[in-house]
Amino acid sequence: MTDFEMISVTFEMINTLWAIFGIYVSIVFxxxxxxxxxxSQLASRLVAIVITLYTLVALWSFWGLNRSAATLSSALAEIQxxxxxxxxxxxxxPGVSIPELMLTIIPLLVTAIAVIAYVGSIAFFFHQRRATSSG
Known part of the structure; x- marks a missing residue:
């Protein structure tokens, strides 16, 4: 690969990663x-549908974030x-000075952040459901 191609792939992956992450954060919010x-106003069946749809979108986002971050890490490793x-x-x-261990951790860290946001939002949903239905 030429220098231009390596930098181009790196910036494309950074942009893709931020785009997917931005969409995911919007969905979580x-x-x-x-x-x-x-x-508290949703019927039990509707809760199941909402949680299922949200989970499917979250799983798609986890996959996209992980693969984009892994590709970014690979592109940075190739530049190094x-x-x-x-x-x-x-x-x-600056990507040349990122330690090799960090290149391995980046996809895991990005995915972990997304999973934590998912778990927290599900917990908040059921907390709100319980809190507002009990008074």
Whole structure:
């Protein structure tokens, strides 16, 4: 790969990751608002449908975030290899100085953040459901 291609892939993956993450955060906040406003008013069957749909969207988001972060980590690792082997002049690029361990952790960390947001939002939904129905 040329330097341009390596940088281009890296920035495309950063943009993709932020786009998916932004969409996911919007969905989580929409779910939190629905939880606050309507959780106690939903019938049991509707709760099952809402939770199922939200879970499916969350699973899709987890997959997209993980794969985008893994691709970003791979692109950064390739840049690091190319610089180390003298095939690239991208030594100036900050991604070159990211430790190898962090490149492994990044996809896991991004996915963990999304999963924690999911678990927290589900807990909030049922907390609101219980809190508003009991008084």
């Amino acid at each position: 929409a779910f939190l608002v629905v939880s606050y406003l309507a959780a 290899r190319a610089v180390a082997e003298g095939r690239s002049s991208l030594a100036w690029y």
